[in-house]
Structure formats: structure tokens, C-alpha cells
Amino acid sequence: MRIAVPKEIKNNENRVALTPAGVKELSNRGHEVFVQATAGIGSGFPDEAYAKAGATILPTIEETYAAGDMIVKVKEPIEPEYKLIKKDQLVFTYFHFASCEPLTHAMIESGSVCLAYETVEKEDRSLPLLVPMSEVAGRMATQEGAHYLEKPYRGRGILLGGVPGVKPAKVLVLGGGVVGTQAAKMAAGMGADVTIMDLSLPRMRYLDDVMPANVRTQMSNEYNIREAIKDADLIIGAVLIPGAKAPHLITREMLKDMRPGTVLVDVAVDQGGCIETCTPTTHENPTFIIDDVLHYCVANMPGAVPYTSTLALTNATLPYAIELAEKGWTKACQDNAELRKGLNVANGKVVYKGVSDAFNLPYTDVDEFLASTAGSMSVD
Template sequence: MKIGCPREIKPQEFRVGLTPSAAQEAIAHGHDVLVESGAGIGAGFDDDTYRAAGAAIADTAEDVFASADMIVKVKEPQPVERKMLREGQLLFTYLHLAPDPEQTNDLLESGCTAIAYETVTDDAGGLPLLAPMSEVAGRLAPQSGAWALQKANGGSGVLMGGVPGVRPANVAIIGGGVVGAAAARVAVGMGANVTVLDRSVPRLSYLDDVFMGRLTTQYSDKAAVEELLPRMDMIIGAVLIPGAAAPKLVSRDQLSLLKPGSVLVDVAIDQGGCFETSRATTHQDPIYDVDGIIHYCVANMPGAVARTSTIALGNATMPYMLALADKGWRQACADDPHLLNGLNVHAGKLTYYAVGKALGIDVTSPQLVLRAA
């Protein structure tokens, strides 16, 4: 199989879908690898490093898309890239289709087969290809929120850890999963007064044990959120429903309960965001103000630490990428039901229920598509 890796073109996206080590592994398995020139520069991998691994270097993305059987990326294909996809081509990347009808329609029209990192599962019920970036985004969230809290950036001017005689920032993290736990680890380390809300009592118990009383846990419901809002300096939205649009946890009307200059950090923005007033931003222009509340909603937060993120993502995706290349997507998905859960689009059919529900599109069972294929 010929595996292609184009340069990411989403604004300020410096990650790359294929590391040199992953390229070397694929070549050792008998596959050809084609990488667009400059694709790895942002993560610290120059063209010569890929050449040393045995990969060929393409001058343009058009060359990669035109000749590759499988396209490996990081972010969802942008409009110009979607036009280059073709029937029978395999796309392996993050998609986040539920809040993105335009991308969904373009992928359906292309006839390609698209497997989304974020809906591949594992035996423990986790999302192994989303987890490493969730870890990164979670750890970045308090750091980014602390920057937004600075007065020069529109925030209230509260220091996360306070100083002797002055209280630290109050931080609420809604969602105690991978993102929430990572965010809590950093926020607690910065000296903030942290509350984690979740609807899983066992998860709250786990976090209480792990943090040994250094944070507060609270069951999440509307009343609990409304009670916390007036006291919070920062709220981190960390709720995920696999493949589906994120639930709206704080409404626009509830912004009036917050203190002026409070900060909302929406880590769920890829899935539409968990605050009603959220809209995707970029690293170049990361924040905006709604009714005196600062919103940080960067849609590719891990891109800010591209080298760490690329290596972490490559470690997670490489076994799946090799399985798809070695066996073809049909056999690989037949052998691994967790990989089949990643199938979102095939030959003009939508195959992921949560996306269909969010967008009002008919869905074909991935098992049925696999049997037909």
C-alpha cells in the first residue's frame, strides 16, 4: 500500500500525521510512504529525516493525494483537501463530524472511506487515539486559562496560585475523564482551588483518591453548576460524548452569574463546544469576550506543543495504521471491532450513529457496510 502524509494546513497546526519512526515501520512492512515536503518541520522533523527513514518526498499535497492509497493526517481535511479525496481512498485522521455538516457532506460526496481517530475504541471502553491529545489539551487548559485571566488579556487579573494573604483562583472543571483529570493535575499543581464535576460517582471517587484531598469533587447537575458559577474565576469544559456533539453545560443567560473577567476554556470545541457561547478560535487569535466573560476556544490546542503531541499521537496511531496498511481496511476492521467503531464514512454512506443523529443524516450500520464490502 502507498501511504501518504500531507502537510497540515489548518491555521497554526504544526503537528504531522506520520512520524519518521512510523514511516520506517510502514516501510519495513513492505509499504511505500510519501510525505509532502515540509510536513514535519513544525514538529521538528525535516525532509532529510524522512528520507533517512526510507520515505519519498513529494513537492505538493496534490502529489500526495493523487498517488496515495491511504492518507494519514492529524486534523480534519480542509475544504481544499476534501476536493482531492477520491472514491476508494482511505482517510485516517481526526474528523469530529458531528458539528461539521459541510465536511460530512464533502466526505460523503468524495466516495472515500474515512476512519476517525476519535471514535476508535478499546477493550476498556476508552478512546485510545483520542486519549493522548486529550492528555495534552487537558494539561494545556489551565495554562491557557491562566494566561487569559491576566488583566492585559481581558481577564480579571487573578493569579492561579495566589500569594500569601491572597486567595488562589477558583477553578471548576466540568468532566472528570482524561481531559478533566489532566487539567486538574496541572491546575492543582499551579496552586488553584479546584472543583471537578462529573456524573459518574465511581469516577469522582477515583479522583478523590488520586488527588488525596487536594481538590473537591461534586456531582454534576444544573443546580450544582449554577451554584458554583458565581464563585469561579475559571471554568474548563471537558465533557465528551464519543463522536457526538458536546452537550451545552453553560448557557448564555448563565454568563451573568459569573464575575466579570472570568474565563471559560472549552476543550470540547472540536465537538461543537460545551458552552452555548463557544465558537472555534485559533492560536493566532485565541480569545474573545462575551458579556465580559473571556472565552478560550482554540480548536487544536495540542498543536501549540507540536513535537510532544506528534510523538504521542504517532505512538498511539501506528499499530492501527499498520493494520490498515497490512490487511486493507476491510480485513483490519473485520478483525478488530474497535477499529470498526472508527469507521465514519464509506462510499457515500454515513456509518456512525451519533454523527447521523446530530446532523439528521441517515446512517448505515458499519457491520452492514463491512459485510457488503
């Protein structure tokens, strides 16, 4: 198969979808790999390393898209890339369709096959390609939140861990999944007073057992959230519904109950956000203020630490990329239920229910779709 890795062009996105080691693995199996010039430079991988591993370096993004049967990316295609994606071309990346209707329609119209990292799902319902970036984003949420609590950024001017004789900051984490757990772990390590809210009693029992004494759990409901935000210094939104929009747990009118300088970090912003007033921002302009409450809503937080993020992501994605390359997407998705759940949009049809529901689009059952396309794709 011909596999192409374009350079990410989203604002301040420095990750790359394949490392030289990944290129070597694919090349050793007889696949052709094309990498756009400087695609890996932001993560510390020069063109020479890719060439030595067996990749062909292409000078432009147009040539790179044109070369691939499979496009491997990190972030969802943005508008300048829409026209570069061809009918029947497999695009393997994060899509987060439910938060972006224009992207959804563009991919439907392209006739491409969109396999989303974030909905590849194991039998135990874990999300193996979302977990690595969730771990990074969760830890970064606390790191960035602590930074923006400083007074020069119009935060409350409070040190997360306090000092002897002065109480630490109060951190509220909404969601006890991977992001929330990592955020709470970082906040606890910095000495903060941490509360994690979740809907699952088994999950809270687990967190109660493994977390240090300065982390407590509480049932997530509107009443408890309204009470907790009154004296929270840092609030981290870490709610995920795979492939669908996140629910708004904090509404606009709830901001009036927060103290001036409170910091909100919404890690779910690329799925619509769990804080109503959050809209996606960039690393260049990461924050805005509404009602004296500071919002940090960067949609690609792990892009700020690309070396760590690229290695963590490619460790997880490479085995799936190899399977797709070896078998072709149709056979791979038929054989592997995890990959099958990653199919969102294919050949003009929406085959993931969460995307269909988000925009009231016609839905095609993925198993019926795969049965109808069996044998239509071959592996080069």
C-alpha cells in the same frame, strides 16, 4: 500499500501524522510512504529525516493526496482538501464529523473511507487515539487559562496559585474524564482551589482518592453548575460524548452570573462545545469576550506544542496504521473491533450513529456494511 502524509494546512497546525520512525516501520514492512515537503518541519522533523527513513518526498499537497491509497493526517480535511480526496481512498485522521455538516457531506460525496481517530474504541470504552491529545489539551487548558486570567488579556488579574496571605484562584472543571483529570491535576499542581464535576459516582470516588487535597468532586447538574460559576475564576469545559455533539452545560444567559474577567476554556469546542457561547478560534486569534467573560476556544490546542503532541499521537496511531496497511481497511475493520468503531463515513454511507443523528442522515449498520464490502478491497 501506498501511504501518504500531507502537510497540515489548518491554521497554526504544526503537528504531523507520521514521524520518521513511523515511516521506517512502515517501509520495513514493504509499504511505500509519501510525505509532502516540509510536512514535519513544524514538529522538528526535516525532510531529510523522512527521506533517510525511506519516504519519497513530494513537493505539493495535490501530488501527495494523489499518491496514497491511505491518507494519514492529524486534523480533519478543510475545504481546499475536499476535492483532493478520491473515491475508495482511506483517510485516517481526526474528523469530529458531528460538529461540521459541510465536512460530513463532502466526505459522503467523495466516496472515500473515513476512519476517525476519535471514535476508535477499546472494549473497556476507552478511546486510545483520543487519549494522548486529551492529555495534552487538558494540561494546556489550565496553562492557557492561567495565562488569560492576567489583566492585560482582560482576565480577572488573579494568580492561579495565589501567594501566602492571598487565596488562590477557584477552578471549575466540567467533566472528570481524561481532559478534566489532566486539567485538574495541572491546576492543583499550581496551587489552585479546584472542583471537578461529573455525572459518574464511581469516577468521582476514584478522583477523590487520587487527587490532592485541594481538589474536590461534585455531582454535575444544572443547580450545582449555576452555583459554582458565581465565584469561579477559570472554568474548563471537558465534556465528551464520543462521535456526537457535546451538550451545552453553560448557556448564554448563565454568563450574567459570572464575574467580569472570568475565563472560559472549552476543550470540547471541536465537538460543538459544552459552553453555548463558544465558537472555534485559532492560535492566531484565540479569544473573544462576551458579557465581560473571556472565552478561549482554540479547536486544535495541541497544535501549539507540536513536538510533544506529534510524538504522543503517533505512539498511539502507528500500530493501527500498520494494521490497516497490512490488511487493507476492510479486513482490518472486520478483524479489529476497535478499528471498526472508527469507521464513520464509507463509500457514501454514514456508518456511525452519532454522525447520522447529528444531521438526520440515513444510517447504515457498520457490520452490515462491512459484510457487503468484504473482498472488494485488496492490499497493494
